[in-house]
Amino acid sequence: MNGQSPLRLGILGSGKGSNFVAIADACAAGRINAVPVQVLSDVEDAGILAQARQRNIPARYLSPGKFRTRLDEVAEQTWVASLREAQVELVVLAGFMRVLKIGLLSAFAGKIINIHPSLLPAFPGLEAWRQALDYGVKVAGCTVHFVDAGIDSGPIIGQQTVPVLDGDTAATLHERIQVAEHELYPACVGKLAHRGFCVQGRRVLGLSPRA
């Protein structure tokens, strides 16, 4: 590592938290210069909360408010306050099933990242692996990107490819992409932890090891 203090991560998830686990393990093993300081979920019994507690990482359920697909404005301020209280420097979405709105986006502008199971800009939206299989691509993959107000549209931090095989079903392709996700997501967090990147237009530069 480079003597900088570890990047303080706040992780938001709604599911089992396999990407969170990959990142937390990379942090714990010292492979990346980051530390998960808070895990928040909109689902009271989400696996990601249990995974965090097993690792002694502060984990909280917070009410999402009255909407189904996003946090309501009041709830959003609670989430922002919680992340700020923990002095979170980077918000990491890990299977968080709600769209972020202006409250969170402006509070952590340029400091929220997500992972998507396709090589964006191909196949944004739901079940990207199934879209890829149906389209007949020979190379699939995953993308880590900054979050903006669009759907899977922010500047790209990293991408990793996997082959599509003749015998693939949606399930087998999804599984192969998830293995790639668990490598790519910690690697991208590690690159951001070096804090030497810049964004020019849509291009995220300065993430390579020599930068």
Next chain:
Amino acid sequence: MNGQSPLRLGILGSGKGSNFVAIADACAAGRINAVPVQVLSDVEDAGILAQARQRNIPARYLSPGKFRTRLDEVAEQTWVASLREAQVELVVLAGFMRVLKIGLLSAFAGKIINIHPSLLPAFPGLEAWRQALDYGVKVAGCTVHFVDAGIDSGPIIGQQTVPVLDGDTAATLHERIQVAEHELYPACVGKLAHRGFCVQGRRVLGLSPRA
């Protein structure tokens, strides 16, 4: 090789013909079970014609007719007749700058392929490498696909990736993609020469070595 007769290729190009050269050299070296039997161009002094003649491959300029971006109906029938006369089994577009219309598409249905300098379905259309660079992807590449009536929309035969580097300009990325094209295009022609593939929906199956 597998004892089958070499797949008879008709190549259509408008430019210098670097992909044609890659394919012709792979055929000549016996790396793929195919043989270029005719090269046609809509540009009288196109480099691809000179490259073909250097290799003693029959090469002809044929008039494209009265339009700028496609062959006209009368011209199209001349092109079809020429390819048929040479008993072409697969029509390979190699930098052919005109959109194919129903005359050629129906005469060689399912037997026309093209290469595109992106990982389709991302970045169809012109200067795909520049689109990719401006979008900020970290992985670019090229795609060999069957040609249908759409733009870069047919079933995908093969894809090959290249990294996008921080220092890339449109020119350096284009050059890297072209190197990949010169590997991918002969490889895909070689797979089709095994004649064991099938198309299910949009998926082209049976191209892997074990098929």
